[in-house]
Amino acid sequence: MNYNIIKDKVNHLFQFDKFESVSGIPSVFWTIVQKEFTDYIRSWRIIILLAIILLTCIGSLYTAITSIQDAIDQAAGDAEEIGRHSYLFLQLFTVSDGTLPSFITFVGFLGPLLGIALGFDAINSERNKGTLSRLMAQPIPRDFVITGKFIASLLLCAILFFSLGLLVTALGILILGIPPTLEEFLRILFFLFLCIVYIAFWLNLGILFSVIFKQAATSALSSIAIWLFFSIFYSMIINLFSKSYLNPNSLTTIEDALDRSTFILNLLRISPNYLFNESTTTLLSPTVRSLGPLTVEQTVGAVASPLPFSQSLLLIWPQLTGLIAATLICFAIAYIIFMRQEIRAH
Amino acid sequence: MTEPIIKIDNLTKQYEDQVAVNQLSLSIKKGEIFGLLGPNGAGKTTTILMLLGLSEPTAGTVRVCGIDSTRNPIEVKRKVGYLPDDVGFYQNMTGLENLIYTARLNGLDSKEAEKRALYLLDKVKLIDAAHKKAGKYSRGMRQRLGLADVLIKNPEVIILDEPTLGIDPEGVRDFLQLIKQLNVEEKITVLLSSHHLHQVQQICDRVGIFVKGKLIAEGNMETLAQKLFLEDTFTIYVQCNPISEELKDAIKGLPNVNKVEINDDYMIIYCKEDVSPIISKTVIEKGASLYNIQRKNFGLDEIYHRYFEGRENDELQHH
Numbered sequence: 001m002n003y004n005i006i007k008d009k010v011n012h013l014f015q016f017d018k019f020e021s022v023s024g025i026p027s028v029f030w031t032i033v034q035k036e037f038t039d040y041i042r043s044w045r046i047i048i049l050l051a052i053i054l055l056t057c058i059g060s061l062y063t064a065i066t067s068i069q070d071a072i073d074q075a076a077g078d079a080e081e082i083g084r085h086s087y088l089f090l091q092l093f094t095v096s097d098g099t100l101p102s103f104i105t106f107v108g109f110l111g112p113l114l115g116i117a118l119g120f121d122a123i124n125s126e127r128n129k130g131t132l133s134r135l136m137a138q139p140i141p142r143d144f145v146i147t148g149k150f151i152a153s154l155l156l157c158a159i160l161f162f163s164l165g166l167l168v169t170a171l172g173i174l175i176l177g178i179p180p181t182l183e184e185f186l187r188i189l190f191f192l193f194l195c196i197v198y199i200a201f202w203l204n205l206g207i208l209f210s211v212i213f214k215q216a217a218t219s220a221l222s223s224i225a226i227w228l229f230f231s232i233f234y235s236m237i238i239n240l241f242s243k244s245y246l247n248p249n250s251l252t253t254i255e256d257a258l259d260r261s262t263f264i265l266n267l268l269r270i271s272p273n274y275l276f277n278e279s280t281t282t283l284l285s286p287t288v289r290s291l292g293p294l295t296v297e298q299t300v301g302a303v304a305s306p307l308p309f310s311q312s313l314l315l316i317w318p319q320l321t322g323l324i325a326a327t328l329i330c331f332a333i334a335y336i337i338f339m340r341q342e343i344r345a346h
Numbered sequence: 347m348t349e350p351i352i353k354i355d356n357l358t359k360q361y362e363d364q365v366a367v368n369q370l371s372l373s374i375k376k377g378e379i380f381g382l383l384g385p386n387g388a389g390k391t392t393t394i395l396m397l398l399g400l401s402e403p404t405a406g407t408v409r410v411c412g413i414d415s416t417r418n419p420i421e422v423k424r425k426v427g428y429l430p431d432d433v434g435f436y437q438n439m440t441g442l443e444n445l446i447y448t449a450r451l452n453g454l455d456s457k458e459a460e461k462r463a464l465y466l467l468d469k470v471k472l473i474d475a476a477h478k479k480a481g482k483y484s485r486g487m488r489q490r491l492g493l494a495d496v497l498i499k500n501p502e503v504i505i506l507d508e509p510t511l512g513i514d515p516e517g518v519r520d521f522l523q524l525i526k527q528l529n530v531e532e533k534i535t536v537l538l539s540s541h542h543l544h545q546v547q548q549i550c551d552r553v554g555i556f557v558k559g560k561l562i563a564e565g566n567m568e569t570l571a572q573k574l575f576l577e578d579t580f581t582i583y584v585q586c587n588p589i590s591e592e593l594k595d596a597i598k599g600l601p602n603v604n605k606v607e608i609n610d611d612y613m614i615i616y617c618k619e620d621v622s623p624i625i626s627k628t629v630i631e632k633g634a635s636l637y638n639i640q641r642k643n644f645g646l647d648e649i650y651h652r653y654f655e656g657r658e659n660d661e662l663q664h665h
Contacts, residue, residue, distance in 0.1 A: 032451070133430040
């Protein structure tokens with residue numbers, strides 16, 4: 001039974017560009033998703049953003065490849081051997097020669113913008129154009145509208161990021177001539193998944209604001225304000241605070257110092273940006289062994305080697321669940337408010 | 347007697363500090379065109395939203411086609427088409443695409459959807475603009491597209507909220523004719539709300555006057571006029587100069603005159619019988635020059651205007 005449902009869903013998913021599902025019964029929900037998806041890929045706003053993301057990715061890939069090739073040239077040994085040991089392939093996403101930021105920096109920067117751009121006018125534009133009341137007069141459950149929009153945007157992000165990531169991988173193989181190991185490939189896939197979750201958070205924040213604010217401009221500016229706050233000002237504020245809080249003069253014991261720095265770290269982790277950065281760094285740089293302060297005692301006896309994939313994953317598990325939870329909370333709030341909202345043209 | 351297709355019982359909607367709809371009871375028979383008349387903010391749209399199950403009533407029940415709108419809104423929406431005031435379309439989609447989307451939301455498959463959309467576009471005379479972006483449609487075209495959009499689900503009832511707002515007179519006439527035609531040919535029940543009274547007058551079988559959440563009168567034009575204005579059956583318009591206080595009192599004192607209203611250079615006299623000869627005589631006796639005197643005919647506008655005027659005066663007195 002369950003299997004059939006899943007099969008049906010999958011069929012819908014892959015056939016959603018056709019007008020009918022396999023079973024012959026048109027699914028209203030996928031009609032909405034399809035329409036929203038078409039709207040997105042036709043809108044200039046999204047086309048421009050996609051073009052920017054594509055260009056920056058090519059740019060960062062170029063700088064990464066040139067710096068990796070330099071490194072390989074300098075090292076005299078077998079290139080493939082070097083690649084194995086230093087996770088060279090993953091560096092495609094992280095390394096930069098300083099002229100252009102790396103792939104993860106770009107994604108961390110442009111991803112939220114894409115999410116916000118997809119979500120900020122989801123509901124209020126329908127309301128302002130007078131299409132919402134018309135839509136609501138059709139025999140569809142109200143939540144189809146908001147869920148349909150969410151799924152369509154998520155689908156767009158997923159397609160975009162998986163194709164981008166795999167494209168970078170493919171180009172990397174072609175140009176560097178080093179195939180990624182299975183572990184590297186899994187890390188890349190997980191990193192892409194993480195990107196989608198991160199963008200989904202900003203997307204849902206946008207949708208939430210689009211439900212709350214009647215004007216699309218207000219909701220866009222509020223979303224961008226929150227994004228700016230977390231990406232620039234939040235860490236500044238925490239740094240300012242930590243300067244006095246972690247002042248060596250006021251620290252008495254090591255425990256105290258540890259407690260305090262953990263506290264600061266947890267404060268930083270309120271920001272989704274920080275969570276995202278921590279997790280991507282851990283995933284793409286296997287040499288990262290811990291995300292908190294480590295005492296010398298703890299490091300004594302540790303094998304000085306990169307972490308295996310499962311351990312890296314374990315390390316970022318709280319960050320990942322935290323991000324997913326934040327995403328779901330935003331969506332839940334938007335959903336509840338939308339379900340209770342009065343449907344009026346104005 | 348057939349079961350009414352729309353049955354509203356003691357419907358009440360209370361917002362935080364105001365009652366939008368107050369114990370409204372109304373039934374509409376199948377095949378009727380019913381006009382809901384009332385000023386802005388009278389609660390017409392709220393009532394319509396409750397009919398569709400888009401807004402939950404505080405008390406009372408709404409049944410459309412025998413289905414409870416509050417409990418089972420989706421079933422109701424399968425049978426009822428709703429054209430909101432200031433209807434909007436997806437501007438980057440063509441008129442045809444907009445209609446097909448609505449059809450698909452109503453469960454039609456793509457072939458049927460396109461066929462029906464084209465048929466309806468032809469019916470509302472938009473077939474030439476079918477492949478034009480909806481954003482480029484004029485207000486009147488949008489309204490006609492809205493009508494096609496409402497009809498695509500083959501509804502038993504259509505509800506039109508202020509359908510004639512913002513269309514030019516020619517467009518209004520065409521639009522109303524189209525509604526009438528649908529009513530006759532397809533036996534669709536029509537509920538339309540408006541504050542444009544003479545337009546409604548042209549096509550409605552029955553009219554309900556709705557003020558501050560209450561239905562104060564319903565019936566066809568004649569019964570409505572009788573119900574509301576048993577007293578002031580005649581209105582006489584008098585243009586003369588000067589209009590003195592003395593003159594006003596004298597006219598007020600005439601038999602059968604109920605009320606005198608004075609504006610800049612004319613007055614309107616409400617009376618039980620046609621007393622224009624006596625009025626003209628009085629005007630001249632009081633030394634004023636009479637320029638124009640005429641009896642006004644009843645229109646819904648008049649009924650409406652006079653009703654509200656009375657009400658406002660009442661309210662002023664209460665305060």
